[in-house]
Each structure stands twice: as structure tokens, then as C-alpha cells.
Amino acid sequence: MTPSVAEHFPALRSGFSYLDNASGAQVPTHCIEAITDFLTRGSCNVGQPYAASVRATEVKARARAATAEFLGCAPEEVILGTSATALTFQLSRAFSRLFRAGDEVVISELEHESNASPWRWLEAQGVEVKVWRARWPEGRLDPADLRPLLTPRTRLLAVTAAANSVGATPDVATAARLARAVGAWTLVDAVHSSPHQLPDVRAWDVDFATFSPYKVFGPHLGCLYVRAGLLPQLPADKLWFVPDDSPQKLEPGTAPHESLAGWLGSLRYLREVLGDGQPGRAGLQRAFERIESLERPLLESTLERLLRHPRVRLYGPPEPQGRVATFAFNVAGHSPRAVAEHLARHEVGVGAGHYYATLAAQALGVMPEGVVRVSLLHYNTPRDVERLLAGLDSLP
Ligand SMILES: Cc1ncc(COP(=O)(O)O)c(C=O)c1O
Structure with a gap:
């Protein structure tokens, strides 16, 4: 079996689900070393x-x-x-x-x-x-x-x-x-x-x-x-x-x-672990093809499940096309901060706020509290998504 890419990220070994990646990604051993x-x-x-x-x-x-x-x-x-x-x-x-x-x-x-x-x-x-x-x-x-x-x-x-x-x-x-x-x-x-x-x-x-x-x-x-x-x-x-x-x-x-x-x-991680080791931009292009293939199923399943969640109001593109795996939403009856705090207790890290996208937050009418934001990267797993959904379901 191909080893999981997550193994290259020491911070992911804790088992915590990092779903606030838009505020900064975890780093592989290649970077730390x-x-x-x-x-x-x-x-x-x-x-x-x-x-x-x-x-x-x-x-x-x-x-x-x-x-x-x-x-x-x-x-x-x-x-x-x-x-x-x-x-x-x-x-x-x-x-x-x-x-x-x-x-x-x-x-x-x-x-x-x-x-x-x-x-x-x-x-x-x-x-x-x-x-x-x-x-x-x-x-x-x-x-x-x-x-x-x-x-x-x-x-x-x-x-x-x-x-x-x-x-x-x-x-x-x-x-x-x-x-x-x-x-x-x-x-x-x-x-x-x-x-x-x-x-x-x-x-x-x-x-x-x-x-x-x-x-x-x-x-x-x-x-x-x-x-x-x-x-x-x-x-x-x-x-x-x-x-x-x-x-x-x-x-x-x-x-x-x-x-x-x-x-x-x-960049060496991208080229050697995700790509085929080729030098130059070609190696990075291979890496991003792999990123796309790892992210796509996560994006599709998370989008689909958030869209049909009875308490979730999702903002942003309702289709996988024309978007990345960043999901902004609110949950009926709970402030974004309360949702993020609840999820943190379930070992899931998400954001709450406007993320400095103040024009968008104003247009959506969600200021000042903003929205919950879940942002997935290629190292996330279906288990992270399950945990997120279970956490949302267990909100009082
Ligand atoms: C879309 C976007 N632009 C700009 C920035 C700011 O980047 P930096 O922290 O490097 O100033 C961020 C940070 O979250 C961002 O998400």
C-alpha cells in the first residue's frame, strides 16, 4: 500500500483534524529538517x-x-x-x-x-x-x-x-x-x-x-x-x-x-513525494495533479454533505466546479464561534470569523460574527470529514 502523504507531516501524527488550513498549512519533515x-x-x-x-x-x-x-x-x-x-x-x-x-x-x-x-x-x-x-x-x-x-x-x-x-x-x-x-x-x-x-x-x-x-x-x-x-x-x-x-x-x-x-x-516534498521527482516546473505540475486527485473526492463528498445537512447554510459555489475545498457556512441556532469551540472539543480545528474577507462577509450579511470555515488540503482524510460531520451532528 502507498504510504499516506500525512505521514510526512509530524503535526498530523497527533490525530487532531486540521480543517483550518486556509489560515496556514501544516509542514512536512522536508521543511522542518x-x-x-x-x-x-x-x-x-x-x-x-x-x-x-x-x-x-x-x-x-x-x-x-x-x-x-x-x-x-x-x-x-x-x-x-x-x-x-x-x-x-x-x-x-x-x-x-x-x-x-x-x-x-x-x-x-x-x-x-x-x-x-x-x-x-x-x-x-x-x-x-x-x-x-x-x-x-x-x-x-x-x-x-x-x-x-x-x-x-x-x-x-x-x-x-x-x-x-x-x-x-x-x-x-x-x-x-x-x-x-x-x-x-x-x-x-x-x-x-x-x-x-x-x-x-x-x-x-x-x-x-x-x-x-x-x-x-x-x-x-x-x-x-x-x-x-x-x-x-x-x-x-x-x-x-x-x-x-x-x-x-x-x-x-x-x-x-x-x-x-x-x-x-x-518544494522538495511537493516534487519528490507528490510529484515524480522531475526537476523544474514539470515536477511541480505533476505534484499539483496529485493534489487535485487527492482533494477532489474530499471536496465532492464534503460539499455534498454540507449542502444536504438540515442545519447548515452553505455559502459559495454549490458545485465542485469553480471552487476549492473551502467551505463557509453557518449552523442554525449557533454562532460560528460556538460551532468552532464545539468542534475543537471533538478534536476538529475549524475557523470562525470573517477571515479578513470583510467585503464578502458584509455582502453575505454575516458581520460581525462571520461564518464557520472548513478548509481542506490534500493531506486531509475521509476520517477528518467524518469527524467534522459527526461533530456538527452532535451540536445541541
Ligand atoms: C486570500 C488571502 N490573501 C492574502 C492573505 C494574507 O497573506 P499574508 O498572511 O501572507 O499577509 C491571506 C491570508 O490568510 C489570504 O487568505
Whole structure:
């Protein structure tokens, strides 16, 4: 019998059912050992000629190259940072010096605040922020609703590749094409989609994209894609001697080198355990085919059971198509927090709240308490789902 992928994740050995993966994934041994190895063999900064520093320099360069393979771009287009939110704020600060009063930014109603608040701050200087409303309760973004919002003054479209609230997966390639037709850039938030679907910035044909390795079985880090040629146009806060076309421009300060080492370990897990060991992007593509095949039955059965549960009101796409295995719902007679606390007593970890998807929560009328969120990843099992359902059934 093929050993279960869960065996590679020490935290899963406790038997606890981690169903709050959208807030951060568990990590495989490959990641943990790579971090330990980096710190054990000499925790050093980059750029010096002694062995441990040479190792740190190599780790950073390899992490940039491997992240480029993950995103489907060139290493010079990758910015390594601490979180997607911090990187998006850095971008918005640079854009604030480019955008003029009367310019427009369109954000989708499915955005996490990470891809909304940084643009809202530009309103103070006269930039208009428009919201591309979703169709509720499915949370579907229809390109027909985007078209009328785009004008020659639109500078940026901010859209997610998967909603961390209701799990819907908008067609970002079509949205980016519409934005480009009026001369606007597109920033895709791939934070929630990336543990499920390999990002592909070239196929999406977008200008900027973010994702966070800690959602992809890695350590706490954030990454940003900036299309080649755009970096020199960005009046970012940078150290004066850093060249204008260098990714370092958006990487002030020392990188978390041990986390970069860990991220390389996570990518090795993807390639070697889930994929067929092939190098390059092809190995990652194989891994994500496997992820899809592991997640699909869990997604279908959980969706079906939540939809027909008499006390559950599920939001988001009612079909397996156009969604990831992230389920937002409420249970009649119980607050989301009470449901999460009840499930925690049954060894099931789920979330309760709005998950910073405040526009979606407002549209659904569930503020301030929000919804229960169950988010499954490939390492979850039918037993986790059974436990969840049994926990829901045992609510008073
Ligand atoms: C869709 C989405 N975007 C952005 C973020 C923020 O990512 P980070 O924690 O790296 O800032 C999250 C975090 O949960 C998220 O789910």
C-alpha cells in the first residue's frame, strides 16, 4: 500500500483534524529538517566568502529560482518577503507616487483585506476605488459585471485567484485581459489558490501576483511576482545603492534565510513525494495533479454533505466546479464561534470569523460574527470529514 502523504507531516501524527488550513498549512519533515539544517550549520547573512555565508547566499538564490518555477516566471521577477500583506502595502506605497487624483482602482468583492486595504489608502489622495461585486450567495465574479467598471482612468485591477472566504475561483485570466484592454495592471492574490492550484502568472498574463509559502506547506514567508520591466517604473522606498531593476529594491532588510531554506524543503516534498521527482516546473505540475486527485473526492463528498445537512447554510459555489475545498457556512441556532469551540472539543480545528474577507462577509450579511470555515488540503482524510460531520451532528 502507498504510504499516506500525512505521514510526512509530524503535526498530523497527533490525530487532531486540521480543517483550518486556509489560515496556514501544516509542514512536512522536508521543511522542518531544512530549517534545522540551515540553523545548525551556521545561521549567517549573505555575501561573505566563508562557508556558512556562502550557503546562505546560495539558499536565497535557490529560493528565488525555485519560487520562479512555482509561479511560472523568471527569478528576477520574484520578490521574497515576510507576508503577502506587507508586500502589497509596499506596492501600494510605490503606486501612491504614480497614481493621480481621479485615477481608479478596481478591487473584487472577494478580496482578503491584504488586497483591498492597501488600495483603500490611496483614496486619501483622490484615487477612486471601485468594487467588482460578486453574485451571491455563490460568490461568483462575472466578467460582465467588471466591464462597466473599467475606464481609461483604471490603473489597477486587484483580484483573487480563489476566495479565502467561500472558496470560489474567479477567472483571473479573463479579468486581466479586460483590465489590459483599458491599459490597467492586474494584481492577482494567489495566496488562497496556491496550495490547491499551481499559480501560472504567464498563462494568467498578469502584472503582479502574491502568494504565501506558509499556505503551501512551508514556513511563514510572502512572495511577490512583478512582471519584467515594471520594477524600474515603481518609485518604491529602497536603499539608495540598490539598482532600480533588482528584486532587492522591494526586499529591504535581511531575509528570513532559515524560512527560505524551509520553503526549499517544502518544494522538495511537493516534487519528490507528490510529484515524480522531475526537476523544474514539470515536477511541480505533476505534484499539483496529485493534489487535485487527492482533494477532489474530499471536496465532492464534503460539499455534498454540507449542502444536504438540515442545519447548515452553505455559502459559495454549490458545485465542485469553480471552487476549492473551502467551505463557509453557518449552523442554525449557533454562532460560528460556538460551532468552532464545539468542534475543537471533538478534536476538529475549524475557523470562525470573517477571515479578513470583510467585503464578502458584509455582502453575505454575516458581520460581525462571520461564518464557520472548513478548509481542506490534500493531506486531509475521509476520517477528518467524518469527524467534522459527526461533530456538527452532535451540536445541541
Ligand atoms: C486570500 C488571502 N490573501 C492574502 C492573505 C494574507 O497573506 P499574508 O498572511 O501572507 O499577509 C491571506 C491570508 O490568510 C489570504 O487568505
